[in-house]
Amino acid sequence: MPLVVLAGQPASGKSTAAAQLRALLELHGPVEVLDEPSLHLERNAAYSCSAHEKMARATLKSAVERVLTKRSLVILDSLNNIKGYRYEVWCIARTLGTRYCVVRRSMACQRGTTPAHNGSAGPLTAHNAGAEESSGDLADTVFHAAAIRYRFDDLARRFEMPDSRNRWDAPLFTLRPAGDHAECAEVLDLVAATVTGAAEAPGNAAGAAAATGQLLQPTIATTNPGLLGTNVLHEIDSAAQTVVTAISNAQTQAGGGPAGLLDIGGGAGKLQLTRLVPLAELRRHKRAFLKLATKITFSRIADATTAQRMFVDYLRQQL
Incomplete structure (x- = not known):
């Protein structure tokens, strides 16, 4: 079944889009949403430094390999800000011969600035980690506001924009900043129809590939050779x-x-x-x-x- 990869900067509204997309895809079968909280990863700690960030990405990738099958539908809700990492996830989908697409959530603000809906507490605390912290007080978090703001700016600068010309970023759908709910609903309906094969999607203004809704074909490069028997x-x-x-x-x-x-x-x-x-x-x-x-x-x-x-x-x- 399909794999939907959400990509975007921190606090851009990816989890909200994942919840809306999950409601649409559950009409076609069970849906598994993989994100940091579902894997018992606290976002402040997972993205506090490059070493912890690598471990978080590896944990998410392992979860995709474990959960994604031909009978399951998986939404990967994370930053997915590195194109090489998106390529590795795409190889997993191609090995299973399933459908695949990337949904990019754009931001209304410039890089390095905190969205207004996150407040002054920082993107990794008030918005993303709100469900993880027992208290909303910033003093109860592990990292102070300056460290969180610095980490947010670093993640925002290193975000590698998905490009539909890349195989691992196609088909690509773009969700505009929160506000135009009608447009977002239309794009999510298009994503649901594409990954479930309900309709051949011609593309969208964000530059989605023309050949959407097609199953990936496994190759020798993306398939592990079978183990040889002793005899x-x-x-x-x-x-x-x-x-x-x-x-x-x-x-x-x-x-x-x-x-x-x-x-x-x-x-x-x-x-x-x-x-x-x-x-x-x-x-x-x-x-x-x-x-x-x-x-x-x-x-x-x-x-x-x-x-x-x-x-x-x-x-x-x-x-």
Whole structure:
């Protein structure tokens, strides 16, 4: 199922947009919202320094890997301010072959300034951490107002804007600053229709990709190779020997001449033999095939039938 990544500066209204989007997507099934509070991370501490910030991002990424499946719908509600991090999350979605989109929440203020709805207490305290602190008094927080303001300015300056020309940022939707509720509702409806495949979205003014609503296709670069079994070499050798035996028996029945079009059977396909292939040559080809099949791990030989089919294809090229 889809993965929706929210990106924006601190206190830009991402959690509000996530709650609204969750209400829309719950009509299509269960929705999981991943953010710092859901993973027992206190935002003031998680973003107090670069080391803690890296650990927070790693925790969020691990949660995405654990929760995202083909049956779940996940909203990642965090800063997601680094494009390399968004690429890593995109690779997770592509590995599962699911839908993916980025929703950027813009701010009404300039970088390095605190939005009015957060008050003078700072963005990481009054707004984002309001549900985490037992008291609204700034004196009860771990970091004083100056440190919070400095950290907010640092995060705002390092925010890397999503670009729809990047694969990992497309399709991209932009939510305007709070105020125009009708426009925000329209964009969220478009996001819900896109990630659920309910409609082909043509894009929006923020520059969403034209090919929205499409499933990502896993590739070798984004898919971990399957683990090889302890007896995989024996199984591949047995499958290849079955093909060698079938060819040898067919040539014997042909009176020592070319066997012609030979159906190996078992889903391995057919092999055209225009000359007599000695048994020694067949064994040499089998040894070469075993070396290739065991060294190239991404060939993913799942069973004996696959090994037979690959060996027959190998013989077509060699004979």
